[in-house]
Amino acid sequence: MSLPTHGLDRDTVLTTLAAYKKRDVPWQGGQTFAYIYDPGAEAMAVGKEAFASFLTENALDPTVYPSLMRLENEIIGMAASHLNLGEGGCGSFTSGGTESILLAVKAARDFARAKRPEITRPKMVLPVTAHAAFHKAARYFDIELHLVEVDPQTFRAVPALMEAALDERTILAVVSTPSYAHGVIDPVTEIAPLCHARDIPCHVDACVGGWMLPFWRRLQQAEGVPEADQIPAFDFSVPGVTSLSMDLHKYGFCPKGASVVLFRDQAMRAAATFACSNWTGYTIINPSVQSTKSGGPLAGAWSVMRFLGDDGYLTLTGRLREATQALIAGIGAVEGIEIMGQPDMCMFAFTSTELDVFHVADEMKARGWYIQPQLGYTGPDGVRYPANVHLSLNNRDTKVEPFLKDFREAVQAARGLPDVRPGEELHGMLAEVAGQPMEGELLEGLLAVVGVGVTDEGAELPERMAAVNRLLDALPPKMNEALLTGFLGELYRPAR
Numbered sequence: 001m002s003l004p005t006h007g008l009d010r011d012t013v014l015t016t017l018a019a020y021k022k023r024d025v026p027w028q029g030g031q032t033f034a035y036i037y038d039p040g041a042e043a044m045a046v047g048k049e050a051f052a053s054f055l056t057e058n059a060l061d062p063t064v065y066p067s068l069m070r071l072e073n074e075i076i077g078m079a080a081s082h083l084n085l086g087e088g089g090c091g092s093f094t095s096g097g098t099e100s101i102l103l104a105v106k107a108a109r110d111f112a113r114a115k116r117p118e119i120t121r122p123k124m125v126l127p128v129t130a131h132a133a134f135h136k137a138a139r140y141f142d143i144e145l146h147l148v149e150v151d152p153q154t155f156r157a158v159p160a161l162m163e164a165a166l167d168e169r170t171i172l173a174v175v176s177t178p179s180y181a182h183g184v185i186d187p188v189t190e191i192a193p194l195c196h197a198r199d200i201p202c203h204v205d206a207c208v209g210g211w212m213l214p215f216w217r218r219l220q221q222a223e224g225v226p227e228a229d230q231i232p233a234f235d236f237s238v239p240g241v242t243s244l245s246m247d248l249h250k251y252g253f254c255p256k257g258a259s260v261v262l263f264r265d266q267a268m269r270a271a272a273t274f275a276c277s278n279w280t281g282y283t284i285i286n287p288s289v290q291s292t293k294s295g296g297p298l299a300g301a302w303s304v305m306r307f308l309g310d311d312g313y314l315t316l317t318g319r320l321r322e323a324t325q326a327l328i329a330g331i332g333a334v335e336g337i338e339i340m341g342q343p344d345m346c347m348f349a350f351t352s353t354e355l356d357v358f359h360v361a362d363e364m365k366a367r368g369w370y371i372q373p374q375l376g377y378t379g380p381d382g383v384r385y386p387a388n389v390h391l392s393l394n395n396r397d398t399k400v401e402p403f404l405k406d407f408r409e410a411v412q413a414a415r416g417l418p419d420v421r422p423g424e425e426l427h428g429m430l431a432e433v434a435g436q437p438m439e440g441e442l443l444e445g446l447l448a449v450v451g452v453g454v455t456d457e458g459a460e461l462p463e464r465m466a467a468v469n470r471l472l473d474a475l476p477p478k479m480n481e482a483l484l485t486g487f488l489g490e491l492y493r494p495a496r
């Protein structure tokens, strides 16, 4: 594809863009239970307007745009007071959970380099439920991962197992509040002090939960929920928590590109900061990964937070909490379907030993709902976590009854569908090709088996994804990752 010889008119450009969206999963009516966080039309409009009005300003140099520095300081201030970050604490505004996590891990690695230079092979201890962003950080920063099994019933990190994994090479331990897959909170009050006693930093990944959980707890308190059943402490009030990531573009309901990483003290943040004056250009000092940084996400986040306010977030949380309780009860009551663990927030997963939950996801898609398949996983000690389907509630007007009606039908339909797990023949073929580069005919052949066509135009996904997901589910992670990487190469191609 080349540039149009003459610039197009505004209407042509914008209508073409709108047309490009046609095949996207629809979310405006609350049918998409992942990726989207919708606070309602009014708050969304405020966020958009604010975002657009600061789109061009650049936070690259805080002295040139004091407005952006002010917005960032006020956002971090609101986050700090929300999560009990005391005097001496600090934080940075980032583009998302992954960037916040990358910075926290880099800070821990460089902090250890300065403080514990005897560590030549740093390692990070995390439950298998911790987000893949920590794996990304480990690969980017060359840190060994020590994955720890979680309780196979509750899916929470087990303090004794985490403790056993901490050693003299550990530069960081990780807990999640909640973990994405099952929406359960790790016991921060037990694990962070164990780290503290060993002088090991402990990061709380509160990317999804950090903003909403304090509101959730207040609703529980108002309702008289016994203290033992309330959301437990997970923030800087817990001794030993040294850093925390919290996304504003998730349950802060802000426009995308908004997260914060908070540090208990300045020294740790300094280890995440990049300053460079060893070149011919302008002075560089970046608290985050980005250098040029649009003011849009800052203004969008600031505006939605100020617009919704404490009462707005409390109301939103209340609505999502009620809808979650109704959905969990309704889905759990369907024969053959099991809710996994006891979810702590408005996100959860279900599985089944009787039918293929990936067929259920396809059947729901055919009925206009997007729910998110998650592959099964075998932990480092052989614990098997079954394939499942995830839902994050994200719309103030969740349509519980229409969803449940379609869900019951989808489960019924899934029972009648064929088994799409790879048969012996495919398993044999996979064993033969294990370790070979996933490209060319091998890649095309494997994709074709599950209905993914590769043409000169790129890859075409089948309408129904159960067979693709079952193949991925059956592959060992390394092979799976190779297949996905090859597949991505087919998906992303220069448009001709």
Ligand SMILES: Cc1ncc(COP(=O)(O)O)c(C=O)c1O
Pocket: 095, 096, 097, 098, 099, 101, 131, 133, 176, 178, 179, 180, 205, 206, 207, 208, 247
């Ligand atoms: C617990 C948790 N941590 C980190 C992330 C990564 O966030 P992002 O997709 O904004 O990079 C997610 C995303 O869902 C998450 O759920």
